[in-house]
Amino acid sequence: MKISKKMIKYLCIISFGANIALILMGIFHYFIGLNIVFGTSFSILIVLSWFLNIILIVYNDYKIVKSSLMGKKIHHLGYGFVGVNIIDIILLVAGLFLLNANWFSPILQYSLIIFGFFSFFIYGSIFSYLNLKSLDKREVWQFE
Amino acid sequence: MNKHRIIKVILAFLCFVVLVVGVVWAFMLFFGGRVLKGITIVIEQYVAQSSVLIVGLCIAVTILLLKLLASRKINHPKQYYAIIIIGLTISGLNAASLLATPYTIINTNQEFDTAFDLDWENSIPSNIYKYFLPSPYFFSSHFLSIPEREIIVEKDVLFYTGENITLYFDVYRSKMDASQLPGNGSIIINLHPGAWMSGGKGTWNMISTSKYLAGQGYVVFDIEYGLIDWFEYAAEAPDTPEYVMGNFTIEDQIRHIGIFTNRCASEFAATYGGNLDCVYFMGRSAGAHLGGVAGLGYNNDFHNTTFSPNITVKGVIPLYPPSAAPEFLLKENKTTNPDLYNAYDLVHLADPQDPPVLIFQGTSDGQVWIERVIALEANLESKGVKCCLVKFPFAGHANDFVLSSNIGQVWSYYLERFLYLTQHIS
Numbered sequence: 001m002k003i004s005k006k007m008i009k010y011l012c013i014i015s016f017g018a019n020i021a022l023i024l025m026g027i028f029h030y031f032i033g034l035n036i037v038f039g040t041s042f043s044i045l046i047v048l049s050w051f052l053n054i055i056l057i058v059y060n061d062y063k064i065v066k067s068s069l070m071g072k073k074i075h076h077l078g079y080g081f082v083g084v085n086i087i088d089i090i091l092l093v094a095g096l097f098l099l100n101a102n103w104f105s106p107i108l109q110y111s112l113i114i115f116g117f118f119s120f121f122i123y124g125s126i127f128s129y130l131n132l133k134s135l136d137k138r139e140v141w142q143f144e
Numbered sequence: 145m146n147k148h149r150i151i152k153v154i155l156a157f158l159c160f161v162v163l164v165v166g167v168v169w170a171f172m173l174f175f176g177g178r179v180l181k182g183i184t185i186v187i188e189q190y191v192a193q194s195s196v197l198i199v200g201l202c203i204a205v206t207i208l209l210l211k212l213l214a215s216r217k218i219n220h221p222k223q224y225y226a227i228i229i230i231g232l233t234i235s236g237l238n239a240a241s242l243l244a245t246p247y248t249i250i251n252t253n254q255e256f257d258t259a260f261d262l263d264w265e266n267s268i269p270s271n272i273y274k275y276f277l278p279s280p281y282f283f284s285s286h287f288l289s290i291p292e293r294e295i296i297v298e299k300d301v302l303f304y305t306g307e308n309i310t311l312y313f314d315v316y317r318s319k320m321d322a323s324q325l326p327g328n329g330s331i332i333i334n335l336h337p338g339a340w341m342s343g344g345k346g347t348w349n350m351i352s353t354s355k356y357l358a359g360q361g362y363v364v365f366d367i368e369y370g371l372i373d374w375f376e377y378a379a380e381a382p383d384t385p386e387y388v389m390g391n392f393t394i395e396d397q398i399r400h401i402g403i404f405t406n407r408c409a410s411e412f413a414a415t416y417g418g419n420l421d422c423v424y425f426m427g428r429s430a431g432a433h434l435g436g437v438a439g440l441g442y443n444n445d446f447h448n449t450t451f452s453p454n455i456t457v458k459g460v461i462p463l464y465p466p467s468a469a470p471e472f473l474l475k476e477n478k479t480t481n482p483d484l485y486n487a488y489d490l491v492h493l494a495d496p497q498d499p500p501v502l503i504f505q506g507t508s509d510g511q512v513w514i515e516r517v518i519a520l521e522a523n524l525e526s527k528g529v530k531c532c533l534v535k536f537p538f539a540g541h542a543n544d545f546v547l548s549s550n551i552g553q554v555w556s557y558y559l560e561r562f563l564y565l566t567q568h569i570s
Contacts, residue, residue: 029288036278043283050200057207061214079211085204086162092287093197096546097190099289101347110289117287 003063005135005143008056012132015056018049019125026117053124056131057081068139077127084123091116156212159205163234166202169195170237173538177510185379185510188540192241192506193549195538196286199238206231244537245550249280252558255532259500260565268564272326275360276564280557281550289548290556293359294319298416299346303367303407304400310387311400313367314345315416316358322417325361326564330422330458331413332357333404333438334366335431336381337464337542340394340473341372343381349428352547353556360560363418365408369400369434372473379511394434394469394488401438402450409452422567423455428542429512432462433469436490440498440529446487459566461559463504464512464541467491467520490520496528500569502562503531504555506539534558 025042032038057078065071095112098104134140169191177185209227217224256264268276277290297316304311322329336349343349345366354364373389390396405423413420427435439460442451469488471477478485486492501524505517514535521533536543536551543551 025284026288029284030291033291034278034282034285039279039282039284046284046287054203054207058210061211079208082204082208082211086201086208089197089201089204093194096287096289096548097194100350100352100545100547102351103347113287113289 003059003143005141008059008063008141009132009135011052011056011059012128012135015049015052015128016125016132018045018052019121019128021045022049022121023118023125026121049121049124053081053120053127056128060131063142065140065142068137070134070137071140074130074134074140077130081123081127085120088116088120152212156209159209159212162201162205163231166198166234166238169198170234170240172540173238173240173508176506176508176540178508178513179510181510182378185541188508188510189542189545192508192536192539192543193546193551195238195241196550199235199242202231202235202238206235241536241538242550245281245554248534248536248554252532252534252554255534256558256561259530259532264561264565267568268561272564275326276560277553277557280554282553285548285553286550287548290356290553292355295355295358297355297358301412303412304403307370307390307392307396309370309390311368311370311404312345313365313404314354315412316354316364316366317416318358318361320361322361322363325359326560327357327361327363328422328567329417329419330362330424330563330567331408331418331420331455332362332364332424332426332461332563333401333408333435334364335369335401335425335427335435336366337427337429337431338371338381338384339375339377339379340397340430340434340469341375341377341380342384343371343430344368344383344385344388346383348381348383349431350544350547352552353544353559356547356556357560357563360563362424362563363413363416365404365412365418367401367404369397371397375473393475394473395475395484397434398437398441398447398450398488401434402447402452405438405442405452405455409454420454421456422458424459424461424563424566425457426461426463427465428463428544430466432465433467433488433490436460436462436465436467436501437469437488437493439501440490440493440495441487443495443497444487444493446483457499458569459499459562460501461504461562462490462501463544464506464509465490465503465517465520466512467516467523491523491527494524494527494529498527498529500530500562500566501532502559503533504536504544505533506536506541506543506551508538509541511541532558532562 060078091112098109172191177188299314300312336343370392425435425439441447507514524531
């Protein structure tokens with residue numbers, strides 16, 4: 001499939017917006033409680049944003065010029081993003097299981113969950129922003 | 145080899161390890177601990193409730209592998225695409241529990257329609273719905289958990305000393321006036337799992353569920369009972385206190401629960417604002433059997449002096465329940481004393497005057513097999529007991545540990561509705 005600059009641009013914008021929206025919705029989750037409209041849109045946005053982030057990482061591998069300084073930086077950030085994703089999942093599993101245990105304080109249990117959830121989308125928004133910012137640099141991207 | 149290459153090899157190796165774990169997880173989802181037995185019976189307990197996160201992990205390591213092996217795309221494209229296919233297949237298999245959630249919801253709705261009539265949802269007032277989960281499952285709550293309401297927890301309250309043991313309970317109740325909440329101070333007596341010989345109150349009796357129900361206005365007593373010290377079981381529960389161990393049988397354990405009901409009726413209900421006209425027995429695994437004996441047998445002649453006559457049992461909630469006691473854990477066996485055996489057999493105890501029953505069961509449970517629980521439900525219904533079986537495909541034993549998992553959320557959604565509906569059945 002031919003990937004144009006325009007496609008990556010839209011992908012970065014949507015991904016950035018979705019990540020920021022999810023950070024805000026994550027905060028609201030604890031304040032407004034469970035609501036059918038909010039819960040459904042939040043759930044859909046999590047899946048959408050996660051896939052957009054993954055697609056952006058994959059596209060990076062195809063289109064980034066790794067020999068350029070900025071390209072190398074974004075490529076490494078892509079590795080970091082996958083790493084953060086893996087660590088976050090482990091933190092979420094630990095936090096959700098420990099929520100049932102009386103061995104630790106609730107502060108630690110919720111810290112694991114909150115850090116596991118928010119760090120992924122914070123990293124995602126930074127990653128998509130840096131991609132977007134570098135799009136006009138011809139030495140970073142390789143478009144036909 | 146340079147430093148970068150060594151790191152890449154180590155990372156690739158770790159990614160393959162995660163994918164192998166993904167394969168094991170998928171196998172456990174489909175077959176539980178029933179096939180391989182041994183340690184898999186313990187592993188099974190953590191599989192289904194973490195499988196959604198394992199999906200994310202498998203996809204993430206697949207992407208990482210693709211990044212690490214990007215150069216192979218040109219020279220060895222078959223290897224490259226094989227990794228994509230293998231990674232996505234393992235992730236897809238682990239998604240089975242999540243994808244089966246709509247089936248559980250449809251199936252449980254049908255169970256409720258049969259037990260409580262088609263109009264059961266409309267019989268719950270709208271001012272009560274605001275305290276309930278609005279949907280059986282939110283993907284967002286899976287990660288961020290279900291927000292907690294303000295509750296009071298009191299731990300280690302003594303209720304029995306004797307026979308060289310001491311028994312305590314933890315009590316969970318709302319900070320709000322319970323009469324304004326769906327629970328209205330109804331009492332839930334929560335009995336822990338552990339094969340009649342291990343376990344204890346607290347962590348392994350699902351604190352999150354106790355807290356959630358307390359937030360709904362129920363007074364949850366998480367109680368201990370004497371445990372059998374002469375019986376060994378391969379998958380014993382952790383954190384067993386020494387002070388509850390003794391030379392007991394299941395008859396003694398039921399007697400300990402009876403002692404609690406008497407003290408609850410005379411003292412604890414008043415202390416903690418519990419409503420004796422609305423009592424539930426909830427239990428997990430061995431605790432489900434004991435709770436079933438108490439809830440279905442409290443009006444049975446055999447047990448008529450065991451439990452307090454001043455309580456009204458409104459429902460029984462057994463999670464992954466054995467339907468009868470193992471013969472060797474009773475004082476006499478089935479052949480020498482069939483009446484004794486029957487007094488600890490849930491089906492024999494059932495009669496049309498018994499309260500409704502809500503059962504939790506996973507289809508991949510290697511310790512309490514789904515076929516036996518389906519038979520238990522059918523037998524209870526044939527005895528005139530209203531019974532709803534919430535069947536979770538791919539879930540194993542004790543899979544209600546994570547309240548916010550797809551299993552935990554669906555269970556809580558129907559549990560809170562069952563509790564409310566049964567409160568108002570005379």
